[in-house]
Amino acid sequence: MLTLALIFFPAVAATVTLLLNGDSAKRFALGAALLEFLLAAYVISQFIATPEFQFGFDVPWINVLGIRFSGGIDGISILLVLLTGLLVPLIVLSAFGQNYNRSATFYALILYMQAALMGVFTARDAFLFYLFFEAALIPVYFLAALWGGANRIPVTFKFFIYTIFGSLLMLVALVYLYYQTPGLHSSAIADFYKLNLTPAAQGWVFWAFFIAFAIKMPVFPFHTWQPDTYVESPTPATMLLAGIMLKMGVYGLIRFILPIVPAGLDTWGMMAAVLSVIGIVYGSVIAIRQRDMKRLIAYSSFAHVGLMAAGVFSQTTYGVQGALIQMLAHGINVVGLFFVAELIFDRAKTRQLDQLGGITRTTPKLTVLFMILMLGSVALPLTNGFVGEFLLLKGVFDYNNYLGALAGLTIILGAVYMLRMFQKTMFGKPSNNTQSFADLSTSELWVLVPLVFFVFWMGLYPASFLKLTEPAVTNLLRYIK
């Protein structure tokens, strides 16, 4: 039942937000998001580390088709529930500095988005999953299309086409799997796990799922919608996309591909892993040359998610555990970095690296917090990024030594582009745009400090998180012979 509350509370709150106006809408949205966070935190504190689903709901829904309205939280979901619960209030708060017009709608869309995301991460029925997966697209699409930059219309259209295409493929796969279930058919994900598909069928289902999720994350070569969309979207939407939404893809790989089509994975997994690793190098090399902060972070995100995908395809406990903890870590870091880009843009009126510089002179608080997030992103030990990257690389390395070494280039290239970005913004002589640069305001601090707190918590004592997921991961990997 608590899961249901996690899904519906933001939806209800979003609807109420729509009825309010201006500042009260904004404050209400923040209050609701905070309550949702507390609820998520409570759920996590009550979670028992077993492979079982907990706090679930399960009622008949479309009886004729045997589709049930069921959901719950297990070890695969739990960190994503935390991620969604943690990031949304911060994303709402991060938007306070901007005066978005029609702000009630703006904040309501964020909360609707949260509801859908919670649904995706907790659905136990494939069609319910699909429904939320699609529903999550709508608010963020409107956020981008209505509040985005000058070039938003073609960019969001491309985004929409790509994701719809992916979704259709997934739907085909789900319907196919549904019809493979015995008897009156069932769309419970757990029943899909029991199927005995022919290797050929597994191959097709594998590709349908892979492309669907690969577009979402994105994995090379399905990524070309992403940098433009991240840049053109208003930053809160970018944060939702990069911080949480792309995890739907990684989550999908783990939830669907690993247990349902192990034979497909056997045949095609290497190819998918190679594509993922190409994405790491490809995205990193491009990131090195970016001038726009937001675009640079977008490409870095693309590179990082490639490693998560490769980790999943390694089919090892390290890879999957690494992907799960890295989803949380990446969400935290990328949201922090996009926020920093936003507040620099806000003050300097530019995100172009060659027009920035010397910011650190007047901003000790920003410098420290930005640096910690940056270090998390380059996976320095004792920060959150290290644990995930270590496990992911270990997984990929075990899967294939050479692929692991290639994926490992991320630790070099990541340092190149991140340190370059940091240097060009914070160090050197101030430019005309950064002459009088104000340090963080209190509300900005409140966005970054919780993120940095998690950077250290996850880095110093990752056991708190790894313990929650381990039994479920072990259980899941049993499906792979």
Place this chain on the structure above:
Amino acid sequence: MQAELLCILIPLLPLLGFVANGLGFRRVPASLVGPLAVAGPVLSFLAVLSLFSNFRAGGNQPFKALLFDWISVADLHINFSFQIDQLSLIMLLVVTGVGSLIHLYSIGYMKHDEGYGKFMAFLNLFLFFMLLLVMGSNYVIMFIGWEGVGLCSYLLIGFWNTNTSYNNAARKAFVMNRIGDLGFLLGIFLIFTTFGSVEYSDVFASATGMTIGDKTVLAITLLLFVGAMGKSAQIPLYTWLPDAMAGPTPVSALIHAATMVTAGIYMVVRSNVLYTLSPLTLEIMGGIAMATALLAASIGLLQNDIKKVLAYSTVSQLGYMFLGLSVAAYTGGMFHVLTHAFFKALLFLGAGSVIHAMSDEQDIRNMGGLRKYLPITFWTFLIGTIAISGIPPFAGFFSKDEILAHVWEHNKVLWALGVLGSAMTSFYMFRLLFLTFFGEFRGTAEQKHHLHESPLTMTLPLMVLAVLSVVGGLLNVPHALGGHSALAEFMAPLYAGSQQVNPAAFGGHTMGASEELMLMGISAGVALLSAIVAYVMYVRNAAVPAPDSAERSLPAKVVYNKYYIDEFYEVLIVRPVRALGDGLYSVGEFVVDGVVGAVAWLVRTVSGQLRLVQNGSIGSYVFAMVLSLALIIALRFFINWTSVLGYLNI
């Protein structure tokens, strides 16, 4: 129990200093910054001393202190735990001892800097990570320290961050180190795959069951050595270290001479069982080490920046340390780490004192005659110079000699090259000394006016280090000179495993005392001769190196420009990567986008064709299914909404 507490306190104390000065930056009063920053290292040093005496009293029994289970996934268990044994204790003594002196020195050197508190905080943080590096009981904890010191090195090289070339130097250091770190990391993975653990005790215990020349061990040791190349500045990853001189001078002394850069040597000695198992790795290491030692020494011959000379000297000396390791003279390598920590820290701090007095001038062509104005700096610098040159009876003589003696037994050609390098070392160091402290002052009148000896906080560390540079060699006086190799005896238990797997590599001294004395005589004589040549050139003939713009012969030009290695890397790696980035962004993205679009279009078209051919069986079914199902779901979803809520109320 008490020992465990000490283990925790040792890294924790500097960390507390970091937190206090870091969070309190610009709020902690300037007079309190120094004491806060020095307290941590000094107390840590005392804790190390206490730990050391406990260790001796307890019959040299190594022990581990387990803090907590850090990362546990499947059968991989990484403990956050410390291991105290002979090796970590020696490193702890150096790191906290020399570290304390350099912290003290920094008070005098950095007090008037705007970022004083921040600087001291970073030094403390460095110490914390360095202590993790040497105390960790497994490779992953070592890796935490390994990367952490890299971060601090980055922060401190680019400490004066308004200067773009300093920032670039900092970034270069971090990135080059990361190249090495990737090797290190892959090495760790392979260690775990092979031995099922990353804990030293487990790994080395199972390694003793392996045979010499094992392929996996070869891969492991090479990968780890790649890490060492980065951190300890060996070919091809050494070019960051000379650039790292952009950092304030105490940083160069602490991080880029005495401690961090010797991490690679520590790592190899720590893993000596694995390296002994892989003679091929040792051969490769020896070649790289020798090449690095000679290359860097030759560059040092013509450098005119006081810190650059010392930097190339450090690279070269690190080469000597690896050279020692490559002939399984693990104690010799560590011995040189120790003595080098003393005299190179001394030389850097002395250089700092000179730079301080010369109003930030670093070009030795503009110095000269400073011994009158900076007597303490001069005398201590002289001691450091004698020590590094390998002139008896100062510290460097003993440690370098031990390495060369082992090299002699292994390979006479390498030995000759080693002696050649030693001659160069002596020459460039005395050249530096003479140009700086002898002859007439060549700087501006204003600089001359400001010349002054440094305050006691700076000269005291110089004096202490000078004493250590004189007597440090006594730690391990060879039998040939009537000593009893105390250090070697102390460290012997560390090599039990190595001796077991490859007794031949530890044949012991087969050479007689007279042969050893002869070798000593040759290397000391060569060093002395070089010093005399330098004297004749720079004191007797008062030669001053030509200005940068002067015409140089081709060989001189190549050496003066550091063999154009940086330019070579620029052309070979940096620019291609940039071009690739630009190309992928402008062309690659366009192509990928186009191809994906085209394939999607193709699939749609072809599947349309197929559907016609197959009389619309599968494709249209699926499509119809999709549409109808989507419709049903949509309708049902909205129609049954109230009943769903009804269910929930039950």
